[in-house]
Amino acid sequence: MKYNFDEIVNRRGTYSMKWDGGELIKQFGLTERYDEDTIPLFTADMDLPVPQPLVEALHKTVDHRIYGYSVFPDEYFEAIQSWLKKRHGWKVEKEQIVYSPGTVHALNIAVKAFTNVEDGIIIQRPVYPPFTSVIEGNGRKVVNNALKQEADGYYSIDFEDFEAKAKDDHTTMFILCNPHNPTGRLFNEEELKKMAAICHENNVLIVADEIHGDLLRRGKEFIPMAKIADHTDHIITCTAINKTFNVAGLHCTNVIISDEELRTKFATEMGMQLASPFAISALIAVYNEGEDWLEQLKDYVDGTMAYIKEFLAEKMPEVKVAIPEGTYIMWLDFSGYGISAKEIHDRIYNKANVLLEDGSMFGEEGEFYQRICTPSPRPLIQEALERIAKEFEDLSGKGNK
Numbered sequence: 271m272k273y274n275f276d277e278i279v280n281r282r283g284t285y286s287m288k289w290d291g292g293e294l295i296k297q298f299g300l301t302e303r304y305d306e307d308t309i310p311l312f313t314a315d316m317d318l319p320v321p322q323p324l325v326e327a328l329h330k331t332v333d334h335r336i337y338g339y340s341v342f343p344d345e346y347f348e349a350i351q352s353w354l355k356k357r358h359g360w361k362v363e364k365e366q367i368v369y370s371p372g373t374v375h376a377l378n379i380a381v382k383a384f385t386n387v388e389d390g391i392i393i394q395r396p397v398y399p400p401f402t403s404v405i406e407g408n409g410r411k412v413v414n415n416a417l418k419q420e421a422d423g424y425y426s427i428d429f430e431d432f433e434a435k436a437k438d439d440h441t442t443m444f445i446l447c448n449p450h451n452p453t454g455r456l457f458n459e460e461e462l463k464k465m466a467a468i469c470h471e472n473n474v475l476i477v478a479d480e481i482h483g484d485l486l487r488r489g490k491e492f493i494p495m496a497k498i499a500d501h502t503d504h505i506i507t508c509t510a511i512n513k514t515f516n517v518a519g520l521h522c523t524n525v526i527i528s529d530e531e532l533r534t535k536f537a538t539e540m541g542m543q544l545a546s547p548f549a550i551s552a553l554i555a556v557y558n559e560g561e562d563w564l565e566q567l568k569d570y571v572d573g574t575m576a577y578i579k580e581f582l583a584e585k586m587p588e589v590k591v592a593i594p595e596g597t598y599i600m601w602l603d604f605s606g607y608g609i610s611a612k613e614i615h616d617r618i619y620n621k622a623n624v625l626l627e628d629g630s631m632f633g634e635e636g637e638f639y640q641r642i643c644t645p646s647p648r649p650l651i652q653e654a655l656e657r658i659a660k661e662f663e664d665l666s667g668k669g670n671k
Contacts, residue, residue: 279318289310292308300628305623308624309653311624312627315643317645318516320563321556330551338547342545349553358497360496367524373481373523377404380536381408383536383539388410392415392432392435394415396452396632397450413438414633416428424592425455429464441474442474446476446478448479449492454601456492456595462498462499475505475532476495477508480507481513485568506525508524511553514564574648577651578642578655585655588606588665589607590602603638622654626642
């Protein structure tokens with residue numbers, strides 16, 4: 271069927287953190303202003319309707335009228351295996367799959383299970399803020415292998431720095447984000463194999479967050495690290511349906527662990543976790559029948575990103591942005607205006623009343639950046655950009671280009 275992603279679906283009054291969570295958002299320090307006129311584009315969920323087969327599967331589950339403890343049928347694992355093989359050429363075995371009620375939860379479990387207090391854990395800033403939280407919140411230390419920004423907003427890995435930090439005896443884990451959030455990098459086979467080899471040689475466990483792996487630009491390829499690494503006994507991979515199919519509220523992450531000892535230790539640390547019947551029926555539906563929707567979504571997101579880039583080039587040329595290789599996130603560089611990060615924030619969040627996400631939350635490397643999550647109806651994106659552009663009109667042509 272043909273999906274209309276331009277349709278604006280009112281999410282207020284549906285328990286949406288994005289649209290109903292104003293007080294919580296203020297407590298988090300994301301913004302000082304949040305009211306019924308705010309346009310929130312800060313969190314990585316979509317304002318777009320999900321695949322129709324998913325709706326039908328959930329209706330069937332609802333209509334059963336009993337929602338008790340659930341088990342995972344063979345169809346659940348078969349759907350995961352089929353999807354990973356078809357979309358990414360990656361063969362996994364049923365016994366390698368461990369359910370987790372969320373990716374951040376899985377990262378917390380991995381940190382607790384495989385590292386000790388005061389251990390160092392490598393991350394690559396600017397990066398998804400919960401990576402820092404799961405490290406520091408568990409008494410471990412962040413080891414930052416900052417990505418290097420090249421021309422045109424492209425980021426690369428500082429391998430000399432990466433290897434030096436992996437060799438440190440206190441470094442025991444590396445949390446990889448691929449596709450990278452927020453820069454949008456898709457790490458290529460050479461980069462992935464090199465990182466995997468360095469970590470294997472230095473007894474550094476890799477936890478690969480690959481939950482954006484289905485959200486790619488046309489012509490781009492996502493490569494799971496565990497698919498091409500020479501050794502996989504030190505790699506734990508997080509996959510999920512939540513970003514791909516806009517079901518974050520159903521809490522369904524699947525962790526792929528090929529090494530039996532690691533898998534047992536991870537599962538023991540996590541304890542018994544049962545998914546809801548809604549998560550189970552959702553996964554089976556989207557992996558078996560959601561591909562057509564995903565292809566339409568990717569075209570729509572690509573079009574939205576092209577629109578954003580064109581809009582900024584015309585009306586806010588001081589803002590530098592690159593089309594990301596993966597994810598539905600764009601990483602906007604406002605440094606060309608030559609004003610403070612605080613003033614950038616004030617103009618966007620308080621005056622334009624648009625809620626993005628300050629780049630400083632991703633590390634000091636993101637000080638003058640803003641992250642925008644793009645999977646919303648294009649008319650909503652247009653309104654948000656026009657509001658922001660209006661608040662920067664007085665600076666046009668005055669910045670440090």
